[in-house]
Amino acid sequence: MPSAASAQVVSSYPANKWGTPGLYPARVTAMFHSGSTINLEYQLGPVQQMIRTGLMGLTGMTSYVAGWKQFAGPGDVVGIKVNPNGNGYTISSPYVIMEIVNGLLLAGVSPRNIIVYERYAEILSWISSWFPPWLQTASASPVALDDQTDITGYDPAHYVDLPLFTDWQAQIPGYQSNPLYSRSYACQFITRRVNKVINLSVLKNHNAAGVTLALKNLSHGCTNNVNRSHPSEANYYTTYIPAVISMPVIRYKAVLHIVDGIHGIYESGPNGHEMYVWENKTMYFSTDAVAIDRVGWRVIDAQRVANGMPVSAESPPYIGQPGPLQQPQYILSAGAAGLGESRDDYINLNTTVLG
């Protein structure tokens, strides 16, 4: 398996105080509300309360607007990286997205400078009909393809070069020296169109990565040629994800990470069967993408164990089927790479029960 040390990161963007672990290293704020979902339907009032108090809890501010203002303000162009991919119960909720938009507006961000982003336009279209007409959307690629090496919509000046290849790439002579195969380019949306990103993921198991939360929402949502992180015979997330998140233009623009865990899916994700969806009724907030992922990983594994399954790191892609073990350990390697706190004893998790 290639090591992280073999990665070449080419990306220039000035370091700032917002990049993970960000303003509040190792701090994860969790907001539980028993009324946040009823019969797998999000409830607006509780959702708003969870986000507003979550921002206050994370930042220590006395108003949620002041909390948002820690992350964005007038002059900023803010992208919201959403996750519309999955079964209908574990995708980004319109209530959640619009409450984030509300917070950004009140922080002083112009409505023209708020853009909802998903890497694939086709997938974004699954939820964009919920949005008010004035809210802008953006994508990097039109549709998801096996061959993700087209760099249209991506930035040739920002990439990570790694000797990882998909199955089909490895069949092509000279593939190892083809930069289109060895590189993943950052999307132009994050390099050129926004200066801040709110990273909104959903609490989900992933049949290869183990979990898909803040780190993976960014890494696989903001670069191309990502399939090489999970060719058929092995998983390489422990290499791929820390390398991508280390790109300054990604790391330092993603200022806040929110994991929507009102619903979760603990097996067969990210697009899994509804039978594995549960009402977790909790949202998580952090500036530390590693710490929030470590918390989410534990929550998903606990749900797996409660349902008689092995933890994700000891599980094949799908229960009872052969394949490489899931690899949530990328969260640990991201911590080891200095991208945040992955050690349980050092993570400051504060959970508030709102109702």
Next chain:
Amino acid sequence: MRIFGGIILFACSITLLSASTITFSVTNVGILAGGSFSSGVGLSDQGWETGFGDTAANLSQAFIWNLVSDSNIGPAGSPIAFGNAINSSGEVAGFAFAADFSAYNAFLYNGSSDVPIPTLGGVNNAAYGINDAGTVVGYSEDATGAILAFQYSGGTPASLGTLPGGTTTQATAINSSGQIVGYGDTASGATDAFLYSGGFTDLGVPTGFVSSEANAIGNFGAVAGFVSTDTLSNEAFLWTPADGMTLLGTLGGDSQAFGVNSSGMVVGASNGVAFLYTDSHMYDLNTLLDSTGAGWQLQEALAINDRGQIAGTGLYNGDQRAFLLNAVETETAPEPGTIFLFAGGLAAAAVFRRRLIP
């Protein structure tokens, strides 16, 4: 600004105070009844402030602060409204969302009520600037959905059009002479700051940057805004007709300028703190506060008037509050500072004194 003696042709201002001697007192603008936060955005020459804050009804409404108290100016029925600019008559330009959040529209508060400003034929528009003549500027969608800068003096708003080869513009401020600033795209696709005075002047982009946006204009034509690299790392600028664009640096991270007065004093935000740029130096405003600054963290300064008063937003003991800064007179001997000679550079020597105290 008060000018004593001397002959001024076109415009000339001299900053006589060394910034190291400037100290500001902070006034807490407060909150609307039942609210929890306020944000200060616009400032008139007499020190009245506009902005927005929440109410007991959990709405965010525009306000006017008249040195004494905050008044909710609505608009009624809007869940979120913003007061963005205020003139010497107490008129406010802003915009407000519809109750269902489906659209937002510009309004002019005329001292007693909110008057909707028509669009250029589209759905959404927003107002960001107003001068003492009551002319409002902002942007509007037209019937095709294009975003265009407009000016409005009652009746029908007028589009400013676009920069050569461009498709979109946005106006952000207007001064007493009717000069308008903003930004728009160009034939190359880049975004450039502009000065509009019957026609566009493209303020350009300095080497190393790919775009510029103008946010404010002083009454003598100094323009403030920010430039961006291709990765949207920002740096504040001051532009004058005589000197062109001057980059102002940062306090770490990046910087954005939002206000400028007739003396060319610039305010904005850098690395999460409010700054004042004067005398060729950028100062963290938090370091210039007198004893009234205890408990304050000034996060952004969005406007400065010709009396040197500054409006913005900060944290006061952890609560988000709009603030007004007043310069405190010092006994330190003044020293010459920045000099601007505008409009052809013909300016006579003058002896005048400006006082920053209200």
